[in-house]
Amino acid sequence: ELKVEQNPLFLSMQEGKNYTIYCNYSTTSDRLYWYRQDPGKSLESLFVLLSNGAVKQEGRLMASLDTKARLSTLHITAAVHDLSATYFCAVPNTGNQFYFGTGTSLTVIP
Amino acid sequence: SQTIHQWPATLVQPVGSPLSLECTVEGTSNPNLYWYRQAAGRGLQLLFYSVGIGQISSEVPQNLSASRPQDRQFILSSKKLLLSDSGFYLCAWRRHDRPVEYTFGSGTRLTVV
Numbered sequence: 001e002l003k004v005e006q007n008p009l010f011l012s013m014q015e016g017k018n019y020t021i022y023c024n025y026s027t028t029s030d031r032l033y034w035y036r037q038d039p040g041k042s043l044e045s046l047f048v049l050l051s052n053g054a055v056k057q058e059g060r061l062m063a064s065l066d067t068k069a070r071l072s073t074l075h076i077t078a079a080v081h082d083l084s085a086t087y088f089c090a091v092p093n094t095g096n097q098f099y100f101g102t103g104t105s106l107t108v109i110p
Numbered sequence: 111s112q113t114i115h116q117w118p119a120t121l122v123q124p125v126g127s128p129l130s131l132e133c134t135v136e137g138t139s140n141p142n143l144y145w146y147r148q149a150a151g152r153g154l155q156l157l158f159y160s161v162g163i164g165q166i167s168s169e170v171p172q173n174l175s176a177s178r179p180q181d182r183q184f185i186l187s188s189k190k191l192l193l194s195d196s197g198f199y200l201c202a203w204r205r206h207d208r209p210v211e212y213t214f215g216s217g218t219r220l221t222v223v
Contacts, residue, residue: 031210033212040198040219041216041217042200042214042215042216042217043154043200043214045212045213048210048211050210088153088154090154097144097156097159097169098144098146098156098202098212099156100146100153100154100155100156101153102152102153103152103153103154
């Protein structure tokens with residue numbers, strides 16, 4: 001079974017600071033997804049990374065994918081309170097079933 | 111455009127009672143459909159997926175079952191709920207011919223008491 005690990009699980013950071021969330025996965029995949037989940041809500045798609053070396057940016061978030069290292073990063077620049085949420089990475093297996101990371105609960109403190 | 115509907119939004123059920131959660135997709139045909147569960151403070155776990163009517167694959171053994179009686183309808187059921195079945199249940203779909211795009215429903219918060 002494909003395993004997806006995220007770290008840290010919990011992240012508390014001050015507004016204006018930078019930080020990176022890491023996502024490691026156990027088997028070969030050329031695609032990786034990042035989602036955001038607000039409390040009690042469904043998942044909102046943030047990024048779809050489709051190839052090795054892919055980098056995507058939206059506002060203060062930037063995601064990258066290294067398929068050789070089986071690693072994706074989600075970098076947060078100059079955090080603001082609105083970014084407080086839980087962030088999940090997800091990796092599809094060859095049958096296109098999704099496996100999610102454990103999630104990173106981010107709290108941005110004023 | 112395609113939309114996904116999931117209901118009910120919240121549900122409180124006693125232990126031992128049956129369960130039926132429904133998910134329907136509009137605006138597409140032959141979608142791949144998925145049921146996920148998120149226990150409190152945990153990540154998402156794939157429970158079932160379906161690539162067509164009557165075709166169900168189970169990822170983990172559990173107290174739940176799934177059915178797909180129609181092309182765009184996916185149902186999650188239990189004959190007798192356990193306390194451990196509590197959680198947030200999410201339905202998702204993707205187009206059969208476009209594996210990149212996944213869309214999630216709004217979720218059902220199930221509390222078994």
